[in-house]
Amino acid sequence: MMHLQRAGRLAAIPAGYVLTSLVTAALVRILPMHAVDAVSVGFMVFFAIYAGLILWAFGTRRPARMWIWWITASALLAAFVGWSIVSGGRS
Template sequence: MPLRILTASFGGYALTAAATALLARLLPGSPLETAMAATILSFALFTGAVVWTFGAGRALVVAGWIWGLALLTGGLAWLSIQVGGPA
């Protein structure tokens, strides 16, 4: 149970923060509109990550997926900033 709680809270937050940053860079529109849209989507993403973490059969497998996706989206967000420059 502690692995699920840590994955849901910290892993879900890491995944949500990274995905929000990446979506804000990739969505079309003005910077304000894309930031707002990405932030609104982040609530659904975090909720989905938490539900997935507690609903999955094996805690270790879902922890690997959540943390792996957080690292992947964080890396892509960092790369998009390095290649594209500031928004």
């Protein structure tokens, strides 16, 4: 059981990167500024979000609950970003 928890926390490193990328992509698409400025803000926010997610992953007592939150958030953000791209959101 201990190895499963450790593996789940180590898997949070790439999963956190994916979730942070989706958050950043959604943020860039909704910020009301020029695209270049939105991308710059997105990159600055990226590092803070990723650090927070990794701290959450290694500091939680309930990794299963964290994974439920991450998977749900990733699915919702992926749907939003996909919809935004298809509908021609930010040009």
